[in-house]
Amino acid sequence: xxxxxxxxxxxxxxxxxxxxxxxxxxxxxxxxxxxxxxxxxxxxxxxxxxxxxxxxxxxxxxxxxxxxxxxxxxxxxxxxxxxxxxxxxxxxxxxxxxxxxxxxxxxxxxxxxxxxxxxxxxxxxxxxxxxxxxxxxxxxxxxxxxxxxxxxxxxxxxxxxxxxxxxxxxxxxxxxxxxxxxxxxxxxxxxxxxxxxxxxxxxxxxxxxxxxxxxxxxxxxxxxxxxxxxxxxxxxxxxxxxxxxxxxxxxxxxxxxxxxxxxxxxxxxxxxxxxxxxxxxxxxxxxxxxxxxxxxxxxxxxxxxxxxxxxxxxxxxxxxxxxxxxxxxxxxxxxxxxxxxxxxxxxxxxxxxxxxxxxxxxxxxxxxxxxxxxxxxxxxxxxxxxxxxxxxxxxxxxxxxxxxxxxx
Amino acid sequence: xxxxxxxxxxxxxxxxxxxxxxxxxxxxxxxxxxxxxxxxxxxxxxxxxxxxxxxxxxxxxxxxxxxxxxxxxxxxxxxxxxxxxxxxxxxxxxxxxxxxxxxxxxxxxxxxxxxxxxxxxxxxxxxxxxxxx
Numbered sequence: 001x002x003x004x005x006x007x008x009x010x011x012x013x014x015x016x017x018x019x020x021x022x023x024x025x026x027x028x029x030x031x032x033x034x035x036x037x038x039x040x041x042x043x044x045x046x047x048x049x050x051x052x053x054x055x056x057x058x059x060x061x062x063x064x065x066x067x068x069x070x071x072x073x074x075x076x077x078x079x080x081x082x083x084x085x086x087x088x089x090x091x092x093x094x095x096x097x098x099x100x101x102x103x104x105x106x107x108x109x110x111x112x113x114x115x116x117x118x119x120x121x122x123x124x125x126x127x128x129x130x131x132x133x134x135x136x137x138x139x140x141x142x143x144x145x146x147x148x149x150x151x152x153x154x155x156x157x158x159x160x161x162x163x164x165x166x167x168x169x170x171x172x173x174x175x176x177x178x179x180x181x182x183x184x185x186x187x188x189x190x191x192x193x194x195x196x197x198x199x200x201x202x203x204x205x206x207x208x209x210x211x212x213x214x215x216x217x218x219x220x221x222x223x224x225x226x227x228x229x230x231x232x233x234x235x236x237x238x239x240x241x242x243x244x245x246x247x248x249x250x251x252x253x254x255x256x257x258x259x260x261x262x263x264x265x266x267x268x269x270x271x272x273x274x275x276x277x278x279x280x281x282x283x284x285x286x287x288x289x290x291x292x293x294x295x296x297x298x299x300x301x302x303x304x305x306x307x308x309x310x311x312x313x314x315x316x317x318x319x320x321x322x323x324x325x326x327x328x329x330x331x332x333x334x335x336x337x338x339x340x341x342x343x344x345x346x347x348x349x350x351x352x353x354x355x356x357x358x359x360x361x362x363x364x365x366x367x368x369x370x371x372x373x374x375x376x377x378x379x380x381x382x383x384x385x386x387x388x389x390x391x392x393x394x395x396x397x398x399x400x401x402x403x404x405x406x407x408x
Numbered sequence: 409x410x411x412x413x414x415x416x417x418x419x420x421x422x423x424x425x426x427x428x429x430x431x432x433x434x435x436x437x438x439x440x441x442x443x444x445x446x447x448x449x450x451x452x453x454x455x456x457x458x459x460x461x462x463x464x465x466x467x468x469x470x471x472x473x474x475x476x477x478x479x480x481x482x483x484x485x486x487x488x489x490x491x492x493x494x495x496x497x498x499x500x501x502x503x504x505x506x507x508x509x510x511x512x513x514x515x516x517x518x519x520x521x522x523x524x525x526x527x528x529x530x531x532x533x534x535x536x537x538x539x540x541x
Contacts, residue, residue, distance in 0.1 A: 344470035346444050347413070350512060354412045362443055376445020376468075405413065406471075408422060 002295070002303045008386050010035040010291075021356030024391045029174055029202060029335040029382030030360050031224045034288070038227055041287035042280050053279055054253060054270070068279050071286030072269070078289045079219060080210040081236055085268040088235040088242075089277050093201040094124040096220030096235035097168075099272065100197060101128040103245045104218075105166070111137035114163040116194070118143040118151055118180070119372055120173040123365040125199040125220075129168060143169070145372070149176035149325035149332070153184065164194045171203035171219075175366050175378065176325030177308070177332035179203065186215040195241070201225055206304055206333050206384070208297040211236055223281065228288035232281035235272070242268055249274040300385055304334035307383045307392065311336055314396045320403055324378060334383035337364070340399055343406050345379040351405070355398045413471060414505050420475035425482050428464045437526030438467075441518055443511070446473045450481075450522045458488045465522075470515050472504070477519035479503040484523070493527050495520065 008014055011033050016023050025033060045067060051060035053068045069084075076084040090096045105128075109115065115129045119142045133140050141159050144152040151169075160167070167189040172179050186196045197218040200209060204219070205226030211219055216236070223232035237245075247254055247265055254274040256264040265271045292300065308329040315321050320341035326332040340348050349361035360380045363370045370376065381395055433451035440447040446469030453462040463485050465477040480500065484492040500520055501508065508516055 344444065344446075346470040346512065346515060347472070350472075350509075351412065363445070367442070370445070406418070408418060 002299050002385075004303075004386060004388050007295070008388075010037065011386050012036065014386060018356040018358070019354050021354075024355075024357040024394050026381040026383065026387070026391065026395060027358045027360050028225070028384035028387070029364075029380060031230070032205065032227050032384055033386065034227055034229065034284075035291050037291055038229065038284045038287045042229065042284040045280050045283050050280065052276055064279060067283045067286070068277070071282045071289075074286045074289040075234055076236075078209075078293070079204065079236055080212050082212060083239060086236055086239050086242065088237070088269045088272040089282050090220075090233040090235050090272075091231055091278065092224070092233035093199060093220045093222045094233075096218075096233050097125055097197070097199065098128050099235055099248045100218050100220075100237070101132045103248050104195075104241065105129075105132045106136075107246060109133070109136050109138050109165055112163060113138040113165045114141050114159075114161075115139070116141050116143060116156075116159055116164050116167045116189075118169050119145045120149075120176055120178060120366065120369045121168070121170055122174055122199060122201065123367070124201070125168055125170060125197075126368070129166075138165075145176070145178070145369070148327065149173070149178045151178070151180055153181065156185070156188065160188050160192055160194070162192050164189070164192055166195050166197060168197040168199070170199045170201075171209070172200075172206070172333040172335075173325065173366075173369075174202045174335055175337045175364050175369055175380065177335045177337075178326055179207075179332055182214045182216065186217075190215065202333060202335060205292075207301040217241060223285040223288065226285075226288055227291055228285035229281045231278045232285045234285075239268065242272070247271050247274070251275050253277075295385060303385060304383055305329045307387055307389065308332065308334045308336065310389050311381065311383070311392045311395075314392050315399065318396050318399045318403065321399060324373060334387075335380060336382070337378040337380045339375060339378055340403060341406070343402065345377045347406075348379045348399070348402055351402045352395070352398055355394070357395055357398055359395075412506060417471060417475040417504060417506070420478040421471040424465075424474060424478040426462075426464050426478065426485070427466060429466055430462055430464050433464075435526040437522045439518060439522045439525065441469070441473070441514055444470060444473075444515060446470065446515060446518055448473065448477055448518050448522050450477075450519065450526050452489075452526055454489055458490065460484055460487055460489065460492060465519060469518070472508070472512055473515040473518045476500050476504055476516045477522075480519045480523060489527055492523065495523070 049063040051064045053065040073084045076087045143156045189196045195217040198216050200219050200221040204221040219236040224230040251274040322339050324337040345361035430451035434454045435452040438449040448467035451464045463481045
């Protein structure tokens with residue numbers, strides 16, 4: 001039984017008034033709120049056993065190192081990696097993708113090669129590849145998104161060929177909510193010798209993710225969207241691929257041996273973790289994974305499909321609401337981008353804020369997609385484990401009031 | 409929510425003053441706010457006495473950016489170019505009459521930015537340097 005009221009007890013921040021109205025937080029797609037267990041795990045480290053990791057020959061450092069490495073193991077199991085050595089801690093999804101672009105990309109992408117993306121990528125999974133392509137004389141090709149927000153897989157079949165060295169796609173669009181067919185993409189990418197990099201920022205927090213079953217080569221995601229703190233992200237990579245990659249940042253902790261002439265790299269995963277990492281943030285992420293596991297990711301997904309179904313039904317009752325992305329709630333996530341007549345999304349967001357409702361408005365770091373959708377911006381309500389159907393009622397009622405206000 | 413978007417904002421949004429383009433402007437400038445996709449264009453017709461005889465704005469965007477542009481045109485029509493340069497951020501906020509957050513501030517001041525760029529003939533005019541601190 002998925003008990004949202006009980007879950008909300010773990011998120012004291014949700015119990016407050018904003019502009020004199022009870023807070024309705026519908027921006028988890030940008031960043032999620034944090035349960036007490038995460039905050040307490042981080043507090044406990046700072047209050048009772050904090051020290052730097054991997055260095056000290058003393059109790060506190062050993063305990064912190066254990067907690068840090070234990071968090072890595074939790075994350076590895078959460079995505080079903082073969083080994084904890086395949087999990088690299090970064091700052092966020094963006095850094096994870098840049099790590100691959102700067103190391104694997106520079107070593108493996110050359111003139112005439114193709115990097116295949118979708119039209120609905122977040123800038124984080126577009127700009128690093130554009131930069132790399134410009135540097136190497138490679139080209140970018142885009143898998144089109146059809147009118148309903150689905151990837152055009154017939155076009156994918158036409159675009160995939162021997163020149164493609166990397167397919168880099170979102171697991172779930174942060175605007176359209178579309179869930180991409182990763183298994184099929186992985187098989188087709190591997191058939192031409194390309195690798196599959198997945199931007200899991202939106203999906204990993206919201207649905208079960210199994211890197212082995214999906215045969216993903218790289219998976220990037222962020223802690224702060226999955227109940228964890230900001231400043232901690234993850235790059236998963238298949239071990240054999242990571243072993244062959246040169247380091248990203250160099251310096252302390254990522255070396256085995258340094259002489260005046262040069263250095264030998266540390267083993268995985270530390271080869272990619274130069275300098276003091278986000279120690280307490282990693283421990284917080286470990287606690288977030290525990291929390292999600294206690295709910296069960298299949299249950300989380302089920303809850304969000306129910307919410308999205310309800311949101312479609314409820315929001316479409318408001319005159320002028322247009323929802324973007326797949327109409328089938330089982331083929332998408334709970335990030336619902338919409339417009340309200342010709343009212344600018346920033347006006348919608350400002351007026352919702354007056355009602356205590358937090359949503360995002362803008363291009364959601366997907367300007368090319370908005371160009372394709374022929375709108376400068378959209379409003380986006382995004383749901384999570386603590387979202388109630390009554391929150392969606394409040395949203396729909398307020399949208400109706402905004403429409404009336406503008407109609408005058 | 410009615411008290412936030414005051415009637416004057418909605419009035420200017422629904423019935424913008426001086427909207428359109430001038431056929432032979434003496435000054436013209438355009439700017440867009442990539443964050444919200446707002447585009448704003450201002451044409452001025454300034455006579456030999458440096459008086460703004462006619463002003464038009466054109467563009468698309470949120471109610472705040474469109475209403476503030478409409479209000480701004482009313483403020484500067486008939487004024488000298490020198491007087492128009494004196495219009496400040498505070499004047500716009502006072503005309504809007506609302507307490508605005510930092511993100512929406514950019515919407516509110518887009519027209520002023522375009523006006524200053526046009527009036528000063530600078531394409532790289534940015535918001536008041538005083539905002540830097």
